[in-house]
Structure formats: C-alpha cells, structure tokens
Amino acid sequence: MRTVHRAMQDAGIPSHDLAPPPPSSARFPDGAHYRIEIAGVERLSTLEAMVQESERRHSPVHRIIASVAGSVYLERQELYDMAQLAAERRIEVIMTPGPQRGMDTGRQFTTPEGLVSGMRVRGQDTLAFVVKEILRCAEAGFRGFLVTDEGLLWLLNRMREQGDLPPDTLLKVSVFAGHANAAGCKVMEMLGAGSINPLADLSVPMLSAIRQAIRVPMDIYIMLVRAMGGFNRSYEAADLARACAPCYFKFEPGESEAAIYAPWNDEAYHIHMVREKMRYVSIVNELVAELGPDIVLSGAGPADLAVPRPA
DSSP states (O other): OOOHHHHHHHTTSOSSOOSSOOOOOOOOTTSOSEEEEEEEEOSHHHHHHHHHHHHHHTOOOOEEEEOTTOGGGSOHHHHHHHHHHHHHHTOEEEEOOSOOTTTSSOOGGGSTTGGGGOSOOOSHHHHHHHHHHHHHHHHHTOOEEEEOOHHHHHHHHHHHHTTSSOTTOEEEEOGGGOOOSHHHHHHHHHTTOSEEOOOTTOOHHHHHHHHHHOOSOEEEEEEOOGGGTOOBOGGGHHHHHHHHOSEEEEEOOSSOHHHHTOTTSOHHHHHHHHHHHHHHHHHHHHHHHHHOTTOOBOOSSOTTSOOOOOO
16 A cells, blocks of 8 residues: 555655755746735725736836725726726736625625635536626636636636637636645646646645646735734745745735735725735835845746736
8 A cells, every 4th residue: 555645746746844945946927036016906996006007117017916805895897997907017916706605695604613615616506606807807808717616627627628708818826715735736727727726825836746746836925914913924925925935925915815805995995005015015015126036036927827808
C-alpha cells in the first residue's frame, strides 16, 4: 500500500507545505511576477477615481473586482459605461454577480453557525438568476466573473465550452469558496477556474505548495478587512511574489465586507476608499522594489488581460 505522501505526489500535488518555499518558475506572459488587483470598485465614479489616482501615483492597476455588493445593483447604462472605461484603460474586470447568499430569503447563512455552510448558491431558481445576471453583464462587455460556488463554476465552464458564454470569459474563484490546500485549488482549475483566490491567512509555504499544483494565477491578499483578520502582509510581498508567481496582489482594507460594500454607501465613501487603496499599492510597490529587486511588476495594460469588450 502506498504511503499518504506518495499518494499525494502521484496525484500531482506536494506532500508537504514547502519550507523554505522554492521560487516559482512561472510568470505572466510579459515576464512579470505580480500584478495589482483592487477590490470594491463599486460603480462608475469609483472606477473613475481609481484611474485618476493610478495615473497620479504612476501605479498600474491590472484587475478590479467590481460591484462586490452585486452587479444587480447597477443600471444597464452604468454597466456599459464601466465596461467602456475599463476597456479604454485596459483594466481587467471581475464582475461580482448577484443574487448572492444573504440576498435571498434563506437566512441560515446569516446566523453565527450557519455561516460555515458557505456562500453556495441556494436553489435552482437562484442559480438561474445568477447566470442571467452574468449574461446581462456579458452583454455589456464584461469578460470576468467572480464565482463562490463550485457547481456554478462547472456550469459556467460548460456554457463557455458550448458557446453560451464568450470563449474569452474568465472565471475567478473567490476567497469565499474557502480553498486552502493544493488539492482543492487543483480541483477548481480542473473545473475551469482561470484564477484562484485561496484563503487569505495561508503561510508562504502553504501558498507555495498550491503554486506547485496549479498553473493559473493566484490571488493573494496583502491587506484584508478587520472582520476577516485585518492583517497587513506588505513586508512579505516580495517573498509572496517570488514563491507564488504569477500572482495578483489584492488590497481590501476596512472594517468589514458588509460595511464597506453595502450598496447604499454614498459615492464619496467609495471614492475615498479606492484612493486609500491606491496609496497602499504605492507603498507595497516601494517595499517590493527595496526588498526584492529581482521581482517584476507588470506594466499598465498587458495584452493578455480579460478586458471588457463593450459593443
């Protein structure tokens, strides 16, 4: 009988967390180790402010997570306008579709213990609603979508293969899917994920082991909301890029997801938050340049990004 470690190795995943983590030999197509992702670009005015701040600080943003509250809160014209601006600036957009858990009438997810049931889509009607919202966003030109449910990921990948979604659609697995080891992330890749966000509190050796098992980019939190840990990994950023390339650095400071992404927040609040996130990006880029001079950041608008394609 094979040992557990041999069985894991034969399955194509490391048998241990990799310490010290070996440098990743993989890169983005432009040769870069890392790119920048800004979460919580909730509406057009937020995107406009982010673009202005990015240019002022000479800090490129390669990907945004848009409308974390849910794209269902955006009017069709605003979707088109956001897609147009992102396309002009060659910024990849991962749209967060709705309805999401907590929006429907099921309340188990909102209880302290029911929270562990996860952010899976509840029921077939809701599954259909989410797919319809993704198609509405795809019509506006968006090509990237955030997925928290493995079943939804499988269905969207099948629709992409059969031509019901554009072939260049990018499916990103959210941190809320809860994957924290190489086996789980490998399954997500097999189901069609084009980018994977593991749990935010994994050590560099743990993340390094995941990198050895998958080919798609990893999305790694540098800053996280206080309600989920509130940590700041700025001084680890160079090591994270070296071990996990190609990876996106993700910035999401604030009190809690529920507070910062409430759809009724004033526009000025989101503008303030996105400018703060760009300030933190600049700080991290400075630290990476100082502590990891071998680490390469992509320039603005690489050709391989899944940018919107507005009509």
